[in-house]
Amino acid sequence: MNKIALFCLSVLTPALLPAPLLAHPHIFVDTGLRLEVDAAGRLQAVEVTWAYDDFYSLLIFEDLMLDSDFDGALTADELARLQGFDLNWSPGFEGDLYAMAGEETLTLGPPQHLSTEVADGIITTRHRRSVRAPEAAAGDETGVPAGGVTLRPYDPTYYTAYDVSRGVEVTGPCTALTRAPDLDQAYTLVEELLYSMPSSQAEDAYPEVGAAFATTVMLDCDA
Template sequence: MRKLLTLILSSLIATSLAAHPHIFVDTGLELITSDAGEMTHVRVTWEYDEFYSLLITEDMGLDGDGDGLLTEAELDRLSGFDMNWIEGFNGDLVARLGETEIPLSDPQEVTASFAEGRITTTHLRAFEEPIPAGETLVMKAYDPTYYTAYELSRPVRVEGSGTCDVRRKAPKLDNELRELQQQLATLDAEMDPEDVGLPDIGAQMAGSVHVTCAAS
């Protein structure tokens, strides 16, 4: 059975690497506020696509009986598999106030779960400085190279006291963006889009979240 799975995976890999992106992640955000209405932290949820989840569980030797369930020991091993960040990596998450980028802490409170063939992980990050009430925070989840596609398809909410306005904005699907998508589809799997004149392509493809909290 394992040999058959290896053959299937090899075939799927050859097919999936025909174009960008290669990994798909349903993403959710939870902004955490203080009693004064300041945004202090963001909890990030990543739910990986079934194919990538299968690759990870197979590579780590998890779910050996193939029942789609992981033991507590296996979940402990899985937890943090996507947190081995190199120095300078921003976690594929950018937060801005106007034109100013807001630094975020390293990930904390890491969790992992597995259900219906998909891995879901969460981690918490603190804003270097709390976002004052009344200011609009703009967040984008994206990989600049577009190797990984982050879709803000999971809940985006605020936890804490006070009233906050949360708005999602999809990327504007104009002729320029359609042309970029067509160019991406023709790229060799191992080619970096920036090498062919498509810098920061992930940012252009990404939607954004705009959050403003009133003072308590």
């Protein structure tokens, strides 16, 4: 389970939810991507926007003892305490963003905090991650040829659902093509995997189906 989800485990009640999807997902994130492509057509970095649903935002406020007047806004001191709350990643956590160049998995650098905002009770954060070829050593030139690179934001466990509703922006000489997931196929996969295991195991051993629900973003640099 990824680091983002840890705040709200104690208050969720999976037993009250329908068995087929058994409390998944719990967290909903409106996502935006800004892909930094330089003049030479190399993808240098990805800027990620996460806007959390109002219920999860409320849970974060409660966990960090923020918004004591319940007006959905934070003071400057409270906002400073909130900054970076979702970037304290556990070892091995990939940041719920996966980048490929053909069959090759690209390396995304650690997150750099850009901003944290709260409006109408919704927490929105932005962070930036550099992009490297997997064989690149520390100190090597960053970036990879952007043409054909694909990116998919998703949580493998589908505890968190990422909807690329905030769009994709590309700087530089490329465009982004977006392909939505086949939800019928994804839900069929969930049912097949869940019904193949004892119901008592369904929550603790929930199958890793997040990729089936992921939006795919591909960079086209033919122009």
